Amino acid sequence: MSERINIVIDEEIKIEEILGRIKATHSDYFKLSNYMRGLETKVAELEKPDCVWTQEFEGEWNGTCGISWGFIDDGPTENQCNFCPKCGGKLIEEQP
Numbered sequence: 001m002s003e004r005i006n007i008v009i010d011e012e013i014k015i016e017e018i019l020g021r022i023k024a025t026h027s028d029y030f031k032l033s034n035y036m037r038g039l040e041t042k043v044a045e046l047e048k049p050d051c052v053w054t055q056e057f058e059g060e061w062n063g064t065c066g067i068s069w070g071f072i073d074d075g076p077t078e079n080q081c082n083f084c085p086k087c088g089g090k091l092i093e094e095q096p
């Protein structure tokens with residue numbers, strides 16, 4: 001386990017101590033649990049695999065998650081598409 005992670009865990013223990021010392025209310029715990037849920041969302045985002053898009057000859061684009069997508073002009077990069085709208089993974093345009 002990295003030292004960075006140990007520091008975070010130590011801080012969590014301090015947070016529990018602080019919550020006890022200030023006699024945290026239901027509202028305090030509720031706010032903190034919402035904050036922790038936000039961190040879980042961030043972890044899920046970081047764990048999402050990239051979605052690699054390849055283009056059919058002059059046609060639709062197919063992503064590794066199974067999406068098919070058509071652009072009126074150009075491709076994902078020119079249309080500022082950075083994430084797949086189906087799986088939410090980082091969109092990687094495969095170069096031919």
Ligand SMILES: [Zn+2]
Nearest residue numbers: 051065084087
């Ligand atoms: Zn995708």
